[in-house]
Amino acid sequence: MGESATRSGYLPPAAPTAPPSILPLEPLVSQRKSFLYVVVCAAGVAGDVGTLITAAQDRGWDVGVVATPHAMGFIDAAAVEARTGYPIRSAWRRPGDPRPLPDPDAIAVAPATFNTLNKWAAGMSDTLALGILCEAYGTGVPTAALPCLSTAQAAHPAYRRSLDALREMGVRIGTGERDQTVSGGFRWEEALDLLDIGSVHGS
Numbered sequence: 001m002g003e004s005a006t007r008s009g010y011l012p013p014a015a016p017t018a019p020p021s022i023l024p025l026e027p028l029v030s031q032r033k034s035f036l037y038v039v040v041c042a043a044g045v046a047g048d049v050g051t052l053i054t055a056a057q058d059r060g061w062d063v064g065v066v067a068t069p070h071a072m073g074f075i076d077a078a079a080v081e082a083r084t085g086y087p088i089r090s091a092w093r094r095p096g097d098p099r100p101l102p103d104p105d106a107i108a109v110a111p112a113t114f115n116t117l118n119k120w121a122a123g124m125s126d127t128l129a130l131g132i133l134c135e136a137y138g139t140g141v142p143t144a145a146l147p148c149l150s151t152a153q154a155a156h157p158a159y160r161r162s163l164d165a166l167r168e169m170g171v172r173i174g175t176g177e178r179d180q181t182v183s184g185g186f187r188w189e190e191a192l193d194l195l196d197i198g199s200v201h202g203s
């Protein structure tokens with residue numbers, strides 16, 4: 001048809017074009033809630049991480065938990081997942097698998113162990129939790145850590161050096177000076193205060 005139309009000089013009617021879209025426009029401002037990663041390490045208080053999750057949700061944030069492999073033995077995974085609505089991440093996903101959590105707007109490491117703090121400061125990345133923490137410096141995601149250590153662990157010179165290095169990286173470190181391994185009194189909500197998570201969307 002195109003060939004004969006050209007020969008005769010006749011131009012066929014233009015193909016109908018799609019009418020302008022009347023679908024609703026994308027909202028100019030995203031309705032997504034801000035998203036907090038709670039990185040949980042293998043300290044005795046880890047089983048109470050629900051306190052922090054609930055406090056963050058009460059302040060209008062969605063929460064996803066990243067646990068070190070050792071921390072998985074300290075928490076009630078089913079209860080945490082029911083509370084957050086997201087799977088706990090502990091291992092790297094396989095290439096091609098979807099990302100289980102949205103990107104974080106802030107990260108709270110609570111409780112933060114001697115082991116993970118020292119490895120994070122040294123740039124080690126042999127757990128998913130450490131990988132996320134090491135990258136947070138480069139991506140500029142605000143990060144706070146609540147150390148949970150015995151007095152004997154805190155006396156090790158490497159620990160002081162690690163805290164200095166983390167502070168230089170901009171990590172906001174909790175103020176707990178006493179032995180945080182003693183049950184009770186762990187100041188979970190200090191992580192939210194350090195991150196200025198005060199109300200809906202952190203405003």
Ligand SMILES: Cc1cc2nc3c(=O)[nH]c(=O)nc-3n(C[C@H](O)[C@H](O)[C@H](O)COP(=O)(O)O)c2cc1C
Binds near residue numbers: 044115153
């Ligand atoms: C019952 C129990 C309680 C522990 N509490 C602490 C603690 O409060 N702080 C700490 O730094 N390590 C604590 N540890 C030792 C850590 O679990 C251990 O160093 C582990 O390798 C930390 O791994 P992660 O940093 O990858 O989570 C505890 C171990 C056990 C078995």
